[in-house]
Amino acid sequence: MIKYFINIVAGAISLMKGLFVTFKNLFSKAVTVQYPTQKLQMTERYRGLVDLRIEKCIKCYMCVKICPTACLALAHKETAEKKKEFVYFKYNMELCCFCGLCDQVCPTQAIYLNQIYEIAVYGRDKLRDIDLLNTEKYGEWAHPTVK
Ligand code: SF4
Ligand code: SF4
Structure with a gap:
């Protein structure tokens, strides 16, 4: 019985951790771009053509x-x-x-x-x-x- 409640609490903590990461990233600046309409500038040391x-x-x-x-x-x-x-x-x-x-x-x-x-x-x-x-x-x- 105790194990049953421990599992519920552990599940709730795990869920909160996941939601925290989701909310943290929801309002942060995106690191991706809308390729191909948006394109990144490569670094100076990039080896292109x-x-x-x-x-x-x-x-x-x-x-x-x-x-x-x-x-x-x-x-x-x-x-x-x-x-x-x-x-x-x-x-x-x-x-x-x-x-x-x-x-x-x-x-x-x-x-x-x-x-x-x-x-x-x-x-x-x-x-x-x-x-x-x-x-x-x-x-x-x-x-x-x-x-
Ligand atoms: S041209 Fe020759 S030396 Fe220059 S990057 Fe290409 S393979 Fe290397
Ligand atoms: S031939 Fe021209 S490009 Fe090639 S190494 Fe000499 S100076 Fe540089």
């Missing part, structure tokens, strides 16, 4: 050499004034493992991983031969930040 600050690149090929999956392709030519000019700088996202080694090794912080995280596409061809010299390359993937 490989991107390039074109004017900073000195064509040293360090990023190309260190890339473990060979997804970067760079070529340049020298002008009559002995200046290096890009021929192409391409990125194959299909092979990229987002390790960030290219970012780490770049002596001028020209290459980096941006904050874009919605990278699903309908065709694999969109992942290959991304022209890093095209400033609009990620236009359709970029999205406004909702704070």
